Amino acid sequence: MLPTDWSAVAARARAVLAANDGVAHLSTFVAVGLSPHQVAALFRCGVLIRPRIGWYADPALPFDAVRAIRKGGVLGGTSAAKSYALPIPEGAEIELQVSVLDNASRLRDSRNRTRHVAAGEEEGVRLHWQPRLEAVLGYRVAVVDALIQLALCVPFDWLVAAMDRALHVPRDGVALISGESWALLRPALPERLRHAWDLADGRSESPIETIVRLGLIRLGIAFDIQVWLLPYHRVDFLIGGWLIIEVDGKRYHVEDEQFEADRDRDALFAAWGFRVLRFSYRQVVEELDWVLDVISTVVSRGR
Template sequence: MPRIRLVRCCTMLAMDRKLAAAMARVNGVAHIQDLLGSGFTRYQVAALHRSGQLLRPRVGWYVTPTHDSAVIRAVRAGGVLDCVSAAASYGLPVPRDHRVHVGLAPNAARLRATDDGYRRVAAGDDNGIVRHWGAPQPRGQFRVGLLDALSTALGCVDRDWAVGMVDAALYGVDATGLRPISGTEFARLSAAVSPDKRRILERCSDKAESVLESVLRVRLEDAGLNPAEQVVVGRSRVDFMIDGWLVIECDGRLHAESERFASDRARDAQLAQRNLRVLRFTYAQIVDDWPGTLRTILAVLGEGRPALR
């Protein structure tokens, strides 16, 4: 390899490593001043942008191309991920919402559309974004803290889902490595929110293993029922039990594996031998058709406990 070409390759490799280190320090979202402070010149930054190694969603702001699209849209809007968008980035379950929830400083101005880094919009004119005005975020952060995201969500999403999100944070999300929030953190969250939000937190539990269980528990309680949660019956543990004999299970997981499907049905048979009635409901039944699901539960309760065989 000619010496000039070898020097050029080494220079490019060193530049790539330098860029990777600089962007890692700011979690993939950098202001031009961050890059200049890392030793890049404005000419080099412009060259990195032209080559596609950096995206510029907003004048003066640069993002790694591999960053989540929601982060890029939040930067373009002039803020950071907040509310359910931030919660989702931590791995928490959130309700379906195509919009990006963006946290902005109280004095945020020069608002931009999320689909165009240069077109100005008035607050509320962009249907692809939900703006939350709060405390200014330091550079180097692309999202608010987890407790701040939960605090905002308590006043933004339906109460059932808000409870489910906090429950998931209390239980921890193993798939994403999110550790459970501590009792101290939960107390700090409760102390920082309004009385209305605090009443929602009072409905939370660290026993729920899925957001579907949280939603079902809250809706059962609202219906005047008193479900016992995570009840141990013999060698099994059931999601909920009402009046000591009606077992309610959430089938939110996909039962693609025949072994898991067979295991659940074998357990149902064992529960039936203990004179217990088992009802299983899917995500769609609990979330999208709750009135029909509740009618089924009340009808079975009205029939009374099955006769002992």
């Protein structure tokens, strides 16, 4: 434990970490008046951890973030997207993706900071060497750079889903990406993927809503999204003023109470003269062609 008179030193170090998203270089601590000796003492006492020589972090920092710093970079690609709660396909989180500077050297094993490895040598780790549009604060690239790197490693529909989430404004907050950063994104994308930027819509609230929306666009079926029917009921999609499409997210609509509430809503919509089609996360992700075929068939038959 630290002596009592070190409590102010520890508090100052924690303030540095809080201002830098949980990780900072030794020079940042020195700039606020801490000596290298004091920082080293905080490390020995467990107030700080040292993923890499010269870099110190909060012990509560996510393990993947510690690995990325130890490697010689910060979280990038799918790993950065996950840290921002941007949607990624199942299984994508298994690979650690690290953003490094184009002149990065002295790369280390992400699980052993004393072991040097060549680029691409460590299994289960992917490096992103692209220049960054915005400065890194802490342990991950900015949202705009996460999206650029994500474009190189996920299917098109999932890229749009991540953009949708970045643009989405929750009821009690602000969007993950600013207007200025959003404007930088399109020209930085590979030309073949810039259409994803054009299709992004922050009103979508889950990746499967995005996937269904893009499928309907490809089919040429006109629709409205997030439509309020009377003051209290909002539906995911409304087609032709009569066909409601609802998609149930992976983590939602599974509790007994919510399951019953969804069925009550569907019955109410039917009483009002609407037709309701409801699809699960698994159906959209694994059987999208079937889902779209069902919707197309119902639409073609008319009200």
